Amino acid sequence: xxxxxxxxxxAAHGPAIAAxxxxxxxxxxxxxxxxxxxxxxxxxxxxxxxxxNGAQIYREGDRxxxxxNIVSGVVKSYRVLPDKTERIGAFLFPDDLxxxxxxxxxxxxxxxxxxxxxxxxxxxALEGWLRKDAALEFHVICKxxxxxREAQRHAFLLGSRNALARVAMFFQLLQQHQAARGExxxxxxxxMTRSDVADxxxxxxxxxxxxxxxxxxxxxxxxxxxxxxxxxxxxxxEALAALSGREEKDDCSTDPLMSSND
Amino acid sequence: xxxxxxxxxxAAHGPAIAAxxxxxxxxxxxxxxxxxxxxxxxxxxxxxxxxxNGAQIYREGDRxxxxxNIVSGVVKSYRVLPDKTERIGAFLFPDDLxxxxxxxxxxxxxxxxxxxxxxxxxxxALEGWLRKDAALEFHVICKxxxxxREAQRHAFLLGSRNALARVAMFFQLLQQHQAARGExxxxxxxxMTRSDVADxxxxxxxxxxxxxxxxxxxxxxxxxxxxxxxxxxxxxxEALAALSGREEKDDCSTDPLMSSND
DNA sequence: CCGCAACTTTGATCTGAATCAAATTTCGGG
DNA sequence: CCCGAAATTTGATTCAGATCAAAGTTGCGG
Numbered sequence: 001x002x003x004x005x006x007x008x009x010x011a012a013h014g015p016a017i018a019a020x021x022x023x024x025x026x027x028x029x030x031x032x033x034x035x036x037x038x039x040x041x042x043x044x045x046x047x048x049x050x051x052x053n054g055a056q057i058y059r060e061g062d063r064x065x066x067x068x069n070i071v072s073g074v075v076k077s078y079r080v081l082p083d084k085t086e087r088i089g090a091f092l093f094p095d096d097l098x099x100x101x102x103x104x105x106x107x108x109x110x111x112x113x114x115x116x117x118x119x120x121x122x123x124x125a126l127e128g129w130l131r132k133d134a135a136l137e138f139h140v141i142c143k144x145x146x147x148x149r150e151a152q153r154h155a156f157l158l159g160s161r162n163a164l165a166r167v168a169m170f171f172q173l174l175q176q177h178q179a180a181r182g183e184x185x186x187x188x189x190x191x192m193t194r195s196d197v198a199d200x201x202x203x204x205x206x207x208x209x210x211x212x213x214x215x216x217x218x219x220x221x222x223x224x225x226x227x228x229x230x231x232x233x234x235x236x237x238e239a240l241a242a243l244s245g246r247e248e249k250d251d252c253s254t255d256p257l258m259s260s261n262d
Numbered sequence: 263x264x265x266x267x268x269x270x271x272x273a274a275h276g277p278a279i280a281a282x283x284x285x286x287x288x289x290x291x292x293x294x295x296x297x298x299x300x301x302x303x304x305x306x307x308x309x310x311x312x313x314x315n316g317a318q319i320y321r322e323g324d325r326x327x328x329x330x331n332i333v334s335g336v337v338k339s340y341r342v343l344p345d346k347t348e349r350i351g352a353f354l355f356p357d358d359l360x361x362x363x364x365x366x367x368x369x370x371x372x373x374x375x376x377x378x379x380x381x382x383x384x385x386x387a388l389e390g391w392l393r394k395d396a397a398l399e400f401h402v403i404c405k406x407x408x409x410x411r412e413a414q415r416h417a418f419l420l421g422s423r424n425a426l427a428r429v430a431m432f433f434q435l436l437q438q439h440q441a442a443r444g445e446x447x448x449x450x451x452x453x454m455t456r457s458d459v460a461d462x463x464x465x466x467x468x469x470x471x472x473x474x475x476x477x478x479x480x481x482x483x484x485x486x487x488x489x490x491x492x493x494x495x496x497x498x499x500e501a502l503a504a505l506s507g508r509e510e511k512d513d514c515s516t517d518p519l520m521s522s523n524d
Numbered sequence: 525c526c527g528c529a530a531c532t533t534t535g536a537t538c539t540g541a542a543t544c545a546a547a548t549t550t551c552g553g554g
Numbered sequence: 555c556c557c558g559a560a561a562t563t564t565g566a567t568t569c570a571g572a573t574c575a576a577a578g579t580t581g582c583g584g
Contacts, residue, residue: 079418082504087421089414100410107411130400137399138392144406148362149369151413152351156341158420159349159464161572163541194562202421204542209563226550226562242344423542425571456532466572471533488532488580525584532579539572549562554555 038136045125051112058099060109066122067099073116074191077108078199088200090154091192093177097143099123114191158202160242166201167211168240171221175231188229215240300398307387313374320361322371328384329361335378336453339370340461350462352416353454355439359405361385376453420464422504428463429473430502433483437493450491477502 048071051057057068060079068075075092089108092098100107101123130137157169171188179185190197198205212229215221220236221229231237310333313319319330322341330337337354339362351370354360362369363385392399419431433450441447452459460467474491477483482495482502493499 087418089417100407100414102407102411107414131396134393134396134399137396137403141399141402141406144403144410145362145364148406148410148413149364151410151417152362152369155351155413155417155420156349158417159461161464161540193560199421202423205562206543206564207541210541213563423570455530467532468534468573469571472571475533527582527584529582530580532577534577535575537572537574540570541568542570543566543568545564545566547562547564550560552557552559554557 038133041129042119042121045129046119046121049118049120051116051118053112053115055112055116057110057112057116058106060106062106064099064101064104064106064123066120067097067126069097069119069121070094071117071119073118074113075110075116075118076113076192076196076200077110079108086199087202088196090150091196091200094181113196154200163203163207163211164214165240165242166203167197167208167215168220168237168242170197170201171215171229171231171237172241175234186231186234187224188231190227190229194226300395303391304381304383307391308381308383311380311382313378313380315374315377317374317378319372319374319378320368322368324368326361326363326366326368326385328382329359329388331359331381331383332356333379333381335380336375337372337378337380338375338454338458338462339372341370348461349464350458352412353458353462356443375455375458416462425465425469425473426476427502427504428465429459429470429477430482430499430504432459432463433477433491433493433499434503437496448493448496449486450493452489452491456488 046069049068051073057075058064070092072094075096075098076088077090077092077098078086078088080086091113092110098110130140153173157166157173160166160169174188174190175185178188192200194208195205198208201208212221212223215237216223218236220233220240221231223229308331311330313335319337320326332354334356337358337360338350339352339354339360340348340350342348353375354372360372392402415435419428419435422428422431436450436452437447440450445451454462456470457467460470463470474483474485477499478485480498482493482498484492484494486492
């Protein structure tokens with residue numbers, strides 16, 4: 001899902017990349033990217049798990065013995081501050097992988113934002129597989145680069161001192177997520193609560209509410225029920241987001257041969 | 263440099279991890295981690311480059327044909343906003359790798375904050391090597407996980423709505439960086455400008471200046487010349503940083519077998 | 525050793541968003 | 555179909571930090 005196989009990679013990485021990929025998009029319209037062999041192997045070590053809306057998947061500091069791959073639903077990754085408020089680091093969508101650990105412990109907590117179905121892959125099993133399958137390893141690198149860019153983008157978003165800009169960026173982000181999945185990029189669906197959005201954007205829920213309203217008043221979006229927003233003027237939204245915005249593509253058929261930092 | 267070889271990895275990854283690593287710390291007291299063979303191979307494809315203070319290393323969007331590994335000096339990775347202000351995504355120190363790309367183009371711009379010496383590794387050459395060396399590939403994964411955690415941490419930092427807390431977190435970050443390199447964790451050296459710090463913390467340079475002063479007034483730090491700060495009360499600093507602060511270790515001998523997102 | 529330019533501190537004011545406080549809407553379950 | 559809890563909107567007030575402005579520092583190049 002991160003590496004397209006319908007287009008030639010730009011530079012020197014042919015076969016290794018073309019073959020690599022973790023899951024084909026589960027049922028979606030995206031190309032299948034795992035080899036049959038890989039899929040078979042996967043089905044042996046992974047198990048399906050379900051979480052209902054609001055369920056805790058794991059807590060920060062829990063022993064990290066598995067990673068998850070979302071089949072359907074939305075998950076939030078967050079940390080709890082001493083004052084009990086949460087700071088959301090990311091929203092995770094179908095096909096996203098999660099379970100970042102350090103020293104064998106999960107670095108963040110995760111909770112289901114909607115009902116969630118996911119594959120659960122025990123780390124021990126994955127490790128063995130990883131080491132034997134260079135292509136898979138390469139794919140993981142691609143994934144990580146993508147995540148790194150996403151995290152950087154989140155940081156850039158949070159660097160903005162303007163509430164409207166943050167919300168605009170957030171909507172752009174949702175647009176891209178949905179577009180990448182073949183859904184309409186105009187009719188945004190917000191599965192999460194205003195409060196969650198606020199925790200993700202580093203502002204108060206009231207400020208989120210007001211910013212959304214302002215966007216609507218300016219005719220940039222229109223509000224359906226509270227979980228859906230239609231983008232009317234993509235250009236203005238972009239202008240507000242202002243961030244020297246690179247149009248991120250949601251794959252890595254690109255040049256993943258990059259470093260780490262920066 | 264990211265994987266220690268002086269300690270057993272916690273779980274199931276023995277040899278692959280123990281062998282992996284990109285450079286041994288260049289002259290520092292950290293263990294050498296590349297095999298001789300890897301070092302030799304490296305010296306063939308890499309070249310030394312130097313940049314003087316303030317020099318642009320590359321711009322956002324430049325063709326990404328190499329990655330860099332810092333030998334000495336400090337680099338900032340940033341993006342320029344439409345209004346010409348910069349937003350700094352990361353400061354990079356010796357042993358850090360940088361050059362994140364997407365579609366063959368650098369995602370961020372980088373500039374030398376001090377005089378910088380670095381290895382320049384052409385991507386083409388690295389790629390071939392990477393594909394043949396699973397251990398190296400694994401090491402890159404470790405590196406990326408580390409970077410991902412760093413980026414997340416930056417985002418968490420920026421999520422804080424409190425100027426003092428941000429500066430406190432920034433100082434902690436510097437402490438850890440220096441400690442990881444075997445330097446004093448109390449005598450902080452700030453190679454970058456107040457304005458750079460502000461751009462990194464998402465606040466105005468005046469606010470940075472005032473926050474530093476407040477920290478000094480409270481006896482939490484003392485100020486030497488403007489590029490050095492001594493931490494007097496680590497506990498209070500930590501309390502201010504408040505962030506459900508996980509003590510990040512600057513290596514990845516840990517469980518890098520994690521996912522991407524989250 | 526001087527002078528200037530870049531950087532930093534300090535001060536005064538203003539503003540956008542946090543906070544506090546209701547009022548209102550939504551929606552799932554009985 | 556109605557009820558109540560949770561989510562959201564809206565309003566009033568406050569305040570931290572941005573912005574504007576000016577006065578100190580520092581350190582480099584001549």
